[in-house]
Each structure stands twice: as structure tokens, then as C-alpha cells.
Amino acid sequence: MPATWLTRELDISVPIVGAPMGGRAGGRLAGEVTRAGGIGLIGAARYNSAEWIDGEVRLAREIGGGPLGFGLMTWSLAEDDSLLTAVLAHRPQVVVLSFGDPAPYVDRVHEAGALVLSQINTIDDLRVVEAAGVDAVVAQGHEAGGHTGRIGTLPLVQEVLESTSLPVLAAGGIASGRGLAAVLAAGAEGAFVGTALLASPETVGPEYARTRLVEAASADTVYTDVFDKARHQPWPARWGGRALRNSFTDEWHGRDADEDTLARAYTADDPDIGVVYAGEAAGLVRAERPAGEIVREMAVQAEALLGRFR
Numbered sequence: 001m002p003a004t005w006l007t008r009e010l011d012i013s014v015p016i017v018g019a020p021m022g023g024r025a026g027g028r029l030a031g032e033v034t035r036a037g038g039i040g041l042i043g044a045a046r047y048n049s050a051e052w053i054d055g056e057v058r059l060a061r062e063i064g065g066g067p068l069g070f071g072l073m074t075w076s077l078a079e080d081d082s083l084l085t086a087v088l089a090h091r092p093q094v095v096v097l098s099f100g101d102p103a104p105y106v107d108r109v110h111e112a113g114a115l116v117l118s119q120i121n122t123i124d125d126l127r128v129v130e131a132a133g134v135d136a137v138v139a140q141g142h143e144a145g146g147h148t149g150r151i152g153t154l155p156l157v158q159e160v161l162e163s164t165s166l167p168v169l170a171a172g173g174i175a176s177g178r179g180l181a182a183v184l185a186a187g188a189e190g191a192f193v194g195t196a197l198l199a200s201p202e203t204v205g206p207e208y209a210r211t212r213l214v215e216a217a218s219a220d221t222v223y224t225d226v227f228d229k230a231r232h233q234p235w236p237a238r239w240g241g242r243a244l245r246n247s248f249t250d251e252w253h254g255r256d257a258d259e260d261t262l263a264r265a266y267t268a269d270d271p272d273i274g275v276v277y278a279g280e281a282a283g284l285v286r287a288e289r290p291a292g293e294i295v296r297e298m299a300v301q302a303e304a305l306l307g308r309f310r
């Protein structure tokens with residue numbers, strides 16, 4: 001694989017970041033991505049405790065043994081930054097602060113010895129995180145799984161690459177060596193990979209989340225806020241979440257229903273109602289496969305494709 005800013009900074013062999021995914025990416029997934037040559041990130045959700053973080057870090061380090069990182073939702077740190085304290089105690093190599101202005105937290109992360117990356121969705125976001133002093137930006141496109149913005153990955157990556165001197169990574173819809181080769185050839189330093197890993201046995205979460213993803217096609221996702229409202233998650237209105245459509249979104253997406261109505265109609269235990277966040281790369285996920293195998297295969301395919309014109 002060609003060396004990039006990311007592989008050099010972290011001394012890794014594959015420019016793939018196992019995306020932080022709250023509720024789905026714990027220590028096992030992160031450890032397997034790191035063991036395969038990338039860097040795995042643990043997604044810390046608002047409801048996770050410091051004890052949960054400690055346990056997941058133990059798992060990740062037992063499996064991966066290499067660099068480790070975390071992703072946090074920046075907007076939620078304003079109400080409670082104890083999760084940041086908890087992750088920094090583990091001396092990670094990377095902390096991803098996304099969805100909000102990271103300025104109040106960047107110095108603390110740097111003092112703990114970690115790089116700060118931020119996922120961004122617009123050029124205005126780029127200016128905010130540049131001013132905050134982050135080390136690299138991740139252009140996250142509309143087709144990404146989970147919470148994201150409204151501009152597609154390809155136009156956003158190109159625009160961000162043209163607009164900053166910071167290292168740029170790409171996120172959203174990258175689920176094979178073809179996608180990885182495309183963003184590296186464009187000038188990105190690496191890729192965040194989320195959806196492609198979500199049917200792996202190493203993910204956290206209900207079995208139906210893996211099964212439904214394998215069954216889903218690329219057209220089966222919806223960008224919506226109904227799951228946030230139903231679960232009383234106070235996400236700022238500008239970020240919707242991309243999830244697999246199901247009976248719940250068929251009934252409630254686009255309707256003017258209040259949080260209590262949605263909460264009464266929602267149950268996480270029912271596979272036709274519970275949320276499965278996933279991106280448009282869902283169509284590329286055709287089986288439950290180990291995460292390490294996916295990362296290694298992406299690297300081999302990307303390398304072959306990047307060599308085509310030499």
C-alpha cells in the first residue's frame with residue numbers, strides 16, 4: 001500500500017480507519033481493524049460509561065495491540081465531558097471529535113498525546129475545525145451511515161482537498177478496494193470505513209442489525225431524524241442519521257410527529273422497528289464476514305487498482 005500521512009503518523013500499513021460507530025464499534029471491532037493493519041476506533045455514545053470504555057479498551061488491546069482511537073460527539077461534551085476524560089486516560093493515538101466545534105477540547109487531547117481528527121460536512125465546518133487546531137479533517141458525505149451532512153462524499157472530498165492544507169481523509173460509501181483507491185487517487189490520506197464492517201461478528205448490537213444489513217440493497221436507506229426523536233437523543237437539527245428503512249421509517253419519516261408519540265411507537269427489540277444505522281454502501285455488504293478479512297481485502301484490491309496506470 002502507498003504510504004500516506006495517516007500511515008506514517010500512526011506507523012500502520014493500511015490507510016483505513018475503522019470508523020467510530022456509537023453502539024456498534026467496540027473494542028473487538030477496533031482491535032480486529034488494527035490487527036489487519038489499519039486503526040480501529042471505538043465509538044463512544046452519550047450513554048456509555050467510563051467502565052464500558054475501560055472494558056472495550058482491554059478487548060481492543062488484547063486483539064489489536066497497535067494504535068487505538070475513539071470517536072466522540074462534540075456537541076454532547078458541552079453538557080458532560082467525562083467521556084473525554086475517560087478516553088484520554090487510556091492514552092489513545094487518535095481522538096475524533098465530530099459534529100460540533102472541537103476548539104474547547106483540542107488542547108486537552110494534544111496534551112494527552114493524541115491526534116485530533118474531525119469529521120466535517122461543509123466548507124464552513126472546515127473553517128471551524130481549522131481554527132480549532134485539529135490535525136486532520138475527514139470529509140464525511142451524505143451517503144455515510146449514521147449521522148452525517150447533506151453533501152455527497154465525492155464533491156465534498158474534492159472541495160475540501162482544494163480548500164485546506166490540512167491532511168484530508170474521506171468517509172461515506174467506501175466499502176471496497178475500489179472506493180479506497182478512488183479517494184487515495186484523489187489525494188486523500190485515508191478512508192473511514194463504517195458500513196462495510198457492520199455485518200462483522202465483532203460488532204456490538206443485536207443480531208438483527210447484521211442480518212438486516214446483509215439483506216439490504218443500496219437503495220434501502222433513509223436520512224431521517226425519527227430515531228433520534230423516538231429515543232430522546234437531542235441531536236442538533238442540522239444532522240440527520242442514515243439508517244436502513246423499516247416499518248418505523250415507512251410510517252413516521254416525513255410526518256410531523258412529536259417525540260412522545262414517536263417514543264410510544266418505538267421499540268428497539270423489534271427488528272422491523274429498531275434502528276439499524278447504515279449507509280448506502282449497504283448493497284456492498286453481502287455476508288457476515290470478519291472485519292480483519294474485509295480490511296485486508298480492501299487493501300489488496302486498492303493496491304492493485306492504484307497500480308493500473310504505473
Ligand SMILES: Cc1cc2nc3c(=O)[nH]c(=O)nc-3n(C[C@H](O)[C@H](O)[C@H](O)COP(=O)(O)O)c2cc1C
Nearest residue numbers: 019020021022098144145146172173194195277279
Ligand atoms: C452505526 C453507526 C454509528 C455511528 N456513530 C458515530 C459516532 O458515534 N461518532 C461519529 O463521529 N461518527 C459516527 N458514525 C459515522 C461514521 O464514523 C462514519 O462517518 C461512517 O460510517 C462512514 O460512512 P460509511 O458508513 O458509508 O462507511 C456512525 C456510523 C454508523 C454506521
